[in-house]
Amino acid sequence: MKVGVLGAGQLARMIALAGYPLGVDFIFLDPAQDACANKLGTHLHGAYDDPALLARLAELSDVVTYEFENVPADVAHFLATHTEVHPSPNALAVAQDRLVEKNYFHSVGIPTPEFAPIDSLADLTQAMESIGWPAIVKSRRMGYDGKGQALVRTPDDLPRAWEAMAGVPAVVEAFVPFDREVSIIAARNPQGEIAFYPLSENLHKGGILRVSECLDGDPMQQQAEDYVTRLLEALDYVGVLALELFQVNGQLVANEFAPRVHNSGHWTIEGAETSQFENHLRAILSLPLGSTKPVGHAAMVNFIGGLPETAEVLAIEHAHLHLYDKAPRKGRKVAHATLRAESQEQLSAKLKTLSALADRVDDS
Amino acid sequence: MKVGVLGAGQLARMIALAGYPLGVDFIFLDPAQDACANKLGTHLHGAYDDPALLARLAELSDVVTYEFENVPADVAHFLATHTEVHPSPNALAVAQDRLVEKNYFHSVGIPTPEFAPIDSLADLTQAMESIGWPAIVKSRRMGYDGKGQALVRTPDDLPRAWEAMAGVPAVVEAFVPFDREVSIIAARNPQGEIAFYPLSENLHKGGILRVSECLDGDPMQQQAEDYVTRLLEALDYVGVLALELFQVNGQLVANEFAPRVHNSGHWTIEGAETSQFENHLRAILSLPLGSTKPVGHAAMVNFIGGLPETAEVLAIEHAHLHLYDKAPRKGRKVAHATLRAESQEQLSAKLKTLSALADRVDDS
Structure with missing residues (x-):
């Protein structure tokens, strides 16, 4: 089978490494000459909306998927008229606009923090009357790793927050005093089979994920599975999806979802019976999903900006080290390492050592 | 780091898949245009003894390794004068001649079945007086998967057995009425650190390995570790080595060793904390070795000749399926699958299902 991937970054790279044992060949479309997955398949080098390259990608691929959600709607629709595309352009459209996404969450019964659309400073000022302080202003589109976001604590912050949006449509949402951030990663295949991973507990700093830890048997697992099932089924979704949630007063509220494999699921490579990358491929290739059971205890640490010494x-x-073959650059995710251990105590002890190592090279 | 590999078959393929996360790039030298690792690195296409290609391989690689032991001595020495080569040409030389190998075993205190060198039918006839019946005649060089071997049960079998050697130097060895066949896989790095995997119990049919099962806590583990340590240290070995043993009356005797990653260690990909492929790379790159602890229970089944339905x-x-991207052909290893389970009962139940599937497509 031949799988086309829009993007050839580290997610595409890990999808490919999971795909070779299943006999899958890969075609990547990516504008970067040195994209880090490009040694693992055919690299179509050019813009994501280049019609000739998209036609070539569709022609070479039995199914096309993405490693990021900000794919222009035209591109997704073009591909979908020429080959199989998973997740569907519809799932992408929902995920890439925060307003559409939040309305969609509500339509399927998933709670979110309070929010309001804003198209002007006047909208923002007015919305704050009902949202309450503090709050976060986020551009509706193209946000990732905390980009396109501004925190507002007092009315004085409003003009600068709106300016930061540079005139693009935005939403303002209540800042939730969460107890913790978790995510649930799930896979669904065309037969409607769904597999859920144990919750990940996530630690962000500066808007970038730093540490994810597998939470086996967490009391919130059931609620998270209920929410992600609503989303997967309403979207008739095929592939892996990550739903990010805040836990507040013993309840989960949705932050956002990613229609793809997700950084908070990297621990599944060693820490689950089947990785999120393999299950994404199994889903989009219409194969039976693999067991998502945890294998011991696992946690992942990102390396941001700087690389550790391999040894x-x-x-x-x-x-377990995963280098992405990317040049270090301020704020850039260049590697991660997963710890897998037979006991929580063993894991916690090693996690301190590993995190200290990551902090030392971190220049984000 | 850039690792050159002589051969681009499934072993090279699995080494490469283990190497990408460590940031390793690969260069393969293989005469087959469609060699199954060739999508995972630079493929130098030509004969193993092509001087220009060998020079190019040495030039492109920080270290060169092999996926098979029948590398001409000249080739190994040429490479070793131009770049780092692991395992050493000396380890190859010992492994590729059964007589040298058996004498080497004895020199370091590892017992073997009784054997004698033979260069003629007269030698064979005479040797049988001390070896005893039945026995196996084996060519000294180029044997694998049971090729170049002939069983002799009575004096009448001797002429045909000798003819089967086609005039090449051979050895005859006592056929050992073994209780079981096991192998121990170990890695040693240049610092002299050694890591041992749990024993594999191996089932052969028609000279080809069919099933390997991880034996955690086996009573023979200590003896096997002692033997393989003698070998690794005497050879000043760097890399992964597999020592195949027969168990007879509660004692181990050596059959042969492979100076490379080995089919009986494929279960380590999912069934051990660090796979044999990653540990081979860690060793030859002078990195700390990874834990060889088993992760649950594991067994591997080979698919020979025919491919199963992926689904x-x-x-x-x-x-866990591992396709090698090789066209099915009689007697050819084209894939394997590993079962990993939390209990021995769970493993045994699934192993029956998987073995039945392998038997159904087997045309060896």
């Missing part, structure tokens, strides 16, 4: 990471027993 | 294998919970 130093590998000297940590139970550490 | 049928993946429908078996806990089954």
Whole structure:
């Protein structure tokens, strides 16, 4: 089978590494000459909306998927008229606009923080009357890793927050005093089979994910599975999806979802029976889904901006290093390492060592 | 780091898949245009003894390794004078000649079945006086998967057995009425650190490995570790090595060793904390070795000659499929699947299903 991927970054790279044992060949479309998955398949080098390259991608691929959600709607629709595309252009359209996404959450019964659409400073000022302080202004489109976001604590912050949006449509949402951030990763295949991973507990800093830990048997698992099922079924979704949630007063509220494999699921490579990458492929290739059961205890640490010494990471027993073959650059995710251990105590001890190592090279 | 590999078959393919997360790039030298690792690196296409290609391989690689032991001595020495080569040409030289290998075993205190070198039918006839019946005649060089071997049960079998050697130097060895066949896989790095995997119990049919099962806590583990340590240290070995053993009356005797990753260690991909492929790379790149602890229970089944339906294998919970991207052909290893399970009972139940599937497509 031949799978086309829009994007050839680290997510595409890990999809490909999971796909070779299943006999899958890959075609990547990516504008970067040195895109980090490009050694693992055919690299179509050019813009994501280049009609000739898209036609070539569709022609070469049995199914096309994406490693990011900000795919122009035209591109997704073009591909879908020429080959199989998973997730569907509709799922992408919902995910790439925060207003559409939040309305969609509500339509299927998933609670969110309070929010309001804003198209002007006047809208924002007025919305704050009902949202309450503090709140976050977010551009409706093209946000990731905390980009396109501004926190507002007092009325004085409003003009600068609106200016930060540079005139694009936005939403303002209540800042939720959450107890913790979790995400649930689930896969659904065309037969409607759904597989859920255990919740990940996520730690962000500066809007970028730093640490994810697998929570086996968490009391919120059931509620998260209920919410993600509503979403997967309403969207008639095929592939892996990650739903990010806040836990507030013993309840989950949705932050956003990613229609793709997700950084908070990287621990599944070593820490689950089947990784999110393999299950994404199994889903889009209409194969039976693999077991999502945890294998021991697992946590993942991102390396941001700087690379650790390989030998130093590998000297940590139970550490599994994943380099992305990307040049270090301020704020850039360049690698991660997963710890897998037989006990929580073992995991926690090693996690301190690994996190200290990541902090030392972090220049974000 | 850039690793050159002589050969681009399934072993090279699995080494490469383990190497990408460590940031390794690969260069393969293989005469087959469609060699199954060739999509995972630069493929130098030509004969193993082509001087220009070998020079190019050495030039492109920080270290060169092999996926098979029958590398001409000249080639290994040429490479070793131009770049780092692991395992050493000396380890190859010992492994590729059964007589040298058996004498080497004895020199380091590892017992073997009784054997004698033979260069003629007269030698064979005479040797049988001390070896005893039945026995196996084996060519000294180029044997694998049971090729170049002939069983002799009575004096009448001797002429045909000798003819089967086609005039090449051979050895005759006592046929050992073994209780079981096991192998131990170990890795050693240049610092002298050694890591041992749990024993594999191996089932052969027609000279080809069919099933390997991880034996955690086996009573023979200590003896096997002692033997393989003698070998690794005497050879000043760097990389992964597999030592195949027979168990007879509660003792282990050596059959042969492979100076490379080995089919009986494929279960380590899912069934051990660090796979044999990753540990081979860690060793030859002078990195700390990874934990070899088993992760649950694991067994591997080879697919010989014919391919199973992907969906049928993946429908078996806990089954992990590894296709080699090789066209099915009689007697050819084209894929394997590993079962990983939390209990021995769970493993045994699934192993029956998987083995039945492998038997159905087997045309060896």
